[in-house]
Amino acid sequence: MPSKKALSLTAMAAALALGLTACGGGGGGGNDGGEGDPLQFGYVFPETGDLSFLGPPQISAAKYAIQEINEAGGVLDQELPGILAGDEANDAAQANDAAGRLLDQDVDAVLGAAASGMTMAIIDRVTGAEVVQCSGSNTAPDLSTYDDGGYYFRTAPSDLLQGPVLGQKVVDDGNQSVAVVYRADDYGQGLAESVATSLEENGAEVVLNESYDPMGTNFDSVIQQVSNSDADAVVMVSFEEGVQIITGLIEEGMEPSQMYSADGLNNENLGELVDSGDPGVVSGFQGTAPGVDNPEFDEGLTEFDPDLEVFQYAPQVYDCAMVIALAAEAAESTDPAVYVDQMTAVTQGDEQCTGFAECRDILAEGGTVDYQGASGPLDFDENGDVTVASIMIYGFAEDGTHEAQDFVETTPEGTVE
Known part of the structure; x- marks a missing residue:
């Protein structure tokens, strides 16, 4: 099966035409003649809505990367302008409108x-306009083979890498019968399938595998199904609606130590959301999320934004910005239709480097770079996916404090010992 990155010229032309139509036929196709224009970033992150806790670390990480790039002299000796904002609000229509406004601003x-x-x-609109899109937090497996014309990349690992780590953790804790409940969307289904497969491969029985409507207001049905399953443990692939499920399961007599989740509930304030008067109620709750043990990056980002409390996906977003800037340097162009060809190359070159200035100088001397990211080695494959991932195992202490318990490096072939 041909790579999704090998889109034919005919299909590429059709995608471009679609993108121009979606943007009203005016701008929105990136900066025309981008070689002479400064590199302009925009973002579509959750500033409002039930995922708004993910917004601050991603926005700050993007701005932090731009500041570091500018302190090193900018891209192609031009300072990057301020990043343009768009709120996804966990609402498809609003996210699409936000993407359209960014494209209209070239x-x-x-x-x-x-x-x-x-x-x-938004992916059809963005990549159809031949604009590079890079997410630091998308994990749905279906995105690996999505027909994006070669313009979509992600520095967060697919749930095909996270699921086995979560499944192994649940079994290692001694659980033999497991209920899996998940939100009925691309993220929920993809991760739930990966976890269920891992559980069964490790000898556990999946006694319940049930989706639920994430837009619902009452989750009593799924709570009762889990309770009736008499499972040793439950895995919840949820966003903030999972707070209601946790609360209901506790009321049914289930202990938080029997509950597991993933990045969607990796919220440092989870205890307060479940019970503001007793955050320790979630003591023993565990989960996994893409995450790295990189205190140097955390310290730098904290110095840049002292008010930042949540760091989830910040290193991955930072790396998105850095790879794009390096690709533009390597291509000697800020036109996404030109520098897109260097996105993978700057993660697989001959000389390893970390900061923008170090990598840029190697490129200027005619070398090729293997950018080592704040989130770890990237090594984009033909689908724009990372091939090595660091997964954090998190938990909550007796007082409800969030803590990183371990970090596991994993590849499509399995966990790296």
């Missing part, structure tokens, strides 16, 4: 969306 790259479902809402 952005050269779009960072985001944060949620896989919101990327599905």
Whole structure:
């Protein structure tokens, strides 16, 4: 099966035409003659809505990357202008409108969306306009083979990498019968399938595998199904609606130590959301999320934004911006239709480097770079996916404090020992 990155010229032309139509036939196709224009970033992140806790770390990381790039002299000796904002709000229509406004302002790259479902809402519009899109938090497996014309990349690992780590953790804790409940969307279904497969491969029985409407207001049915299953543990692939499920399961007599989740509930304030008067009620709750043990990056981002409390996906978004900037340097162009060909190359070159200035100088001397990201080695494959991922196992202490318990490096071939 041919790679999704090998789109034919005919299909590419059709995609471009679609993108121009979607943008009213005016701008929106990136900066024309981009070689002479400064690199313009835009983002589509959740500033409002039930995923708004993911917005601040991603927005700050993007701005932090731009500041570092500008302190190093900018891209192609031009300072990057301020990033243009767009709110996805975990609403498909609003996310699409936000992407359209960015394209109308001739952005050269779009960072985001944060949620896989919101990327599905904007990807045709962005990549069809031949603008590079890079997400630091999309994990839905279906995005790997999505027909994006070669313009979509992600620095977060597919749930095909996270699922086995979560499944292994649940079994390692001694659970033999497991209920899996998940939100009925691309993210929920993809991760739930990956986790269920891992559980069964590790000898556990999946006694319940049930989806639910994430837009619902009452989750009593799914709570009762889990309770009636008599499972040793439950895996919830949820966003903030999972707070209601956790609360209901506790009321049914289930212990938080029997509950597991993933990045959608990796919220440092989870205890307060479940019970503001007793955050320790979630003590023992565990989960997995793409995450890295990189205190140097965390310190730098904290110095840049002292008010930042949540760091989830910040390194991955930072890396999106850095790779795009390096690709433009390598291509000697800020036109996304030109620099897109260097996106994978700057993660697989001959000389390893970390900061923008170090990598840029190697390129200027005629070398090729293997950018080592804040989120780890990237090594984009033909689908724009990372091939090595760091997964954090998180939990909550007796007082409800969020803590990183371990970090596991994994590849499509399995966990790296």
